[in-house]
Each structure stands twice: as C-alpha cells, then as structure tokens.
C-alpha cells in the first residue's frame with residue numbers, strides 16, 4: 001500500500017527519532033531541517049549532524065534548509081526578554097512553519113507537520129493553531145498533533161539514549177540558554 005507523503009519539520013534529532021518513527025507507520029516521511037533559531041552556529045551544526053544520523057537510521061530523506069539566524073534575530077528582537085512559551089516562541093514557530101509550508105508547496109507535498117509538540121515545553125494548541133493558519137494560507141493541510149501524549153517525551157528520551165544521540169539542554173535560541181552554574 002502506498003503511504004501518503006508528508007513533509008515534517010524537524011527541530012532536533014532526539015525528538016525526530018521518536019516522532020518520525022511514529023509517523024512512518026502511516027506516512028512516507030521527508031524531513032525538513034530549518035532552524036535559524038539555534039544559537040550559536042556550532043550548536044546548529046551539531047544538531048544538524050545528529051538529525052542526519054537519525055535520517056540514516058530511520059531511512060528517510062532529510063532536506064537541509066538554509067541557516068539564516070540574522071532574519072530570526074530581527075523578527076524576535078522585540079520579544080527577547082519574554083519567557084519560554086511567550087510571544088517570541090509563537091513568532092519562532094510561525095517563521096519555521098511558514099518556511100515548511102513553502103517548501104511543501106514547492107515540492108508538491110499536500111500535507112506538512114512539525115514534531116515540536118513532543119516537547120513538554122511546547123504548547124501543542126498553539127503549534128496546531130499556527131499550523132492550521134499557515135496551511136490555509138498556502139492551500140495545504142497541516143497534520144495536527146500532540147506528540148507528547150502517550151508518554152511521547154519519555155519515549156523520545158529513552159530511544160535517543162539507546163542510539164547515543166546528543167540531547168541539548170536548552171531549546172535553541174540565545175535567549176533560552178541557561179546560565180552556567182557558578
């Protein structure tokens with residue numbers, strides 16, 4: 001049976017390992033790595049390299065998009081002091097989902113999604129609302145989900161440990177980096 005194609009925005013390897021595995025039961029998954037929020041560039045390169053490992057492990061195609069942090073900084077500058085889950089995050093989600101939708105349109109995917117809702121720090125209702133709005137704008141469909149359900153986050157932690165993947169200790173942007181312990 002032919003599976004429906006889906007373009008899945010991937011934020012990091014540990015989350016991708018669990019969620020893409022789940023999606024592959026129903027869909028022909030292609031991953032998109034577009035994360036200009038990640039800072040510094042060294043960290044971005046590390047997360048991308050780990051995402052490549054997951055793509056090889058699960059045998060799916062990974063599209064590596066550009067790294068354009070300047071635009072991301074400009075868009076979020078006004079909200080740099082907001083806490084995580086605040087307005088800066090909404091802009092960050094919207095920017096990455098907008099890019100995913102455009103890529104989906106260009107490449108002929110009728111459906112797209114993001115794996116970000118697996119994180120306990122990400123509000124799935126917000127992600128799904130942004131995804132729906134973005135899909136409408138481009139005449140596409142967005143797969144709404146809350147991948148943290150059914151113990152999703154802990155499963156992603158377990159699986160990524162088994163594969164020896166790097167797991168970051170901050171969301172990604174400069175403003176989410178936790179100060180080093182004294």
Ligand code: SF4
Nearest residue numbers: 089092171172173176
């Ligand atoms: S905390 Fe995470 S989601 Fe929020 S703006 Fe920073 S990188 Fe984006």
